[in-house]
Amino acid sequence: MNIEYIRERVIIALANYCGATKGQLAAFEEHAPADTSSKKRKRLHFVVLDKSRVSADLDPVSCSETRSRVRPFPPIHEITFCSSSWRRALSALDEDSCAWLRYCYGYDLDFAHQVSICKFIWQQFESKSRGSKITAKKRARLSSLVWLAVQHYATEGTGRIGKTYPAGELAKLTGVTKSNWSENYAAQWDELLWLCQDLDRSALRAISCKRSDARSKILTS
Numbered sequence: 001m002n003i004e005y006i007r008e009r010v011i012i013a014l015a016n017y018c019g020a021t022k023g024q025l026a027a028f029e030e031h032a033p034a035d036t037s038s039k040k041r042k043r044l045h046f047v048v049l050d051k052s053r054v055s056a057d058l059d060p061v062s063c064s065e066t067r068s069r070v071r072p073f074p075p076i077h078e079i080t081f082c083s084s085s086w087r088r089a090l091s092a093l094d095e096d097s098c099a100w101l102r103y104c105y106g107y108d109l110d111f112a113h114q115v116s117i118c119k120f121i122w123q124q125f126e127s128k129s130r131g132s133k134i135t136a137k138k139r140a141r142l143s144s145l146v147w148l149a150v151q152h153y154a155t156e157g158t159g160r161i162g163k164t165y166p167a168g169e170l171a172k173l174t175g176v177t178k179s180n181w182s183e184n185y186a187a188q189w190d191e192l193l194w195l196c197q198d199l200d201r202s203a204l205r206a207i208s209c210k211r212s213d214a215r216s217k218i219l220t221s
Contacts, residue, residue, distance in 0.1 A: 001205060003201060006208045012083050012086075013084075014101070014102065088214060090210075093203065094206075097207070100199050100203045104154045114147065118147050118150065121149070121192065121199065124195050124199075125188075125191060125192060128191065129191075142185070142192075144173075145170070152165050153196035167181060170189065
C-alpha cells in the first residue's frame with residue numbers, strides 16, 4: 001500500500017475549490033456591467049410615496065453579461081466530483097482517524113478535532129507507559145506536550161504548513177533545562193511523535209480500505 005499516493009489523494013479530496021471560479025461581484029469589478037450608450041436620456045421618472053410624487057433620477061441602461069464563457073461552469077468542480085469517493089470513505093472512519101485526516105490534510109482547525117486527536121494520543125501514551133514510575137508533575141508536563149507533538153509531526157512528517165519545535169524551545173516551553181530535557185523528556189517526546197506517525201499511517205490505510213470496500217460493493221451490485 002503506497003502511503004504517499006493515499007496521502008496525495010486525501011489532500012486533493014479535502015481541498016477547497018470553491019474559489020476556483022469567479023463570483024458575480026468579481027465579474028462586476030473587472031467588467032463594467034452597465035453601458036448607457038445605446039439608451040438615450042429620458043425625462044425623470046416619478047415614484048409615488050405617501051400620496052406624493054417624488055422624482056427619481058433613473059436612467060435606463062443596458063447591462064452586458066458578466067460571464068465571458070459561452071458555456072457556463074458546472075455546478076460542481078470536476079476534481080471535487082472525482083474525489084467524492086475519498087470523502088465518503090472519510091466519513092465512514094472512526095472519530096479519531098477522521099479528525100486526524102481533516103486536521104493534517106484538510107487544514108480543518110475545528111477545536112473538536114484537536115481535542116479528539118490529543119485525547120487519543122494521550123490515551124495511547126498512558127497505555128504504553130503503564131507500569132513506569134512517572135511523577136504527577138512530570139505527567140502534567142508530558143500531557144502539555146501532546147498538542148505540540150501533533151503540530152510538530154503534522155509539519156515534519158506529512159508536509160503540512162506549520163511549525164516544528166527544536167529541543168531548546170521544547171525545554172523552555174516545558175519549564176526545564178536543556179540537560180533535564182535530554183535526560184528525562186526527550187525519550188517521551190519521541191514516543192509521542194511515534195504515536196502521531198502510527199495514527200497517521202493507520203488513518204491513511206483505513207480510508208484506503210474503506211474506499212476500496214465501497215467501490216467493490218458498487219461493482220458487484
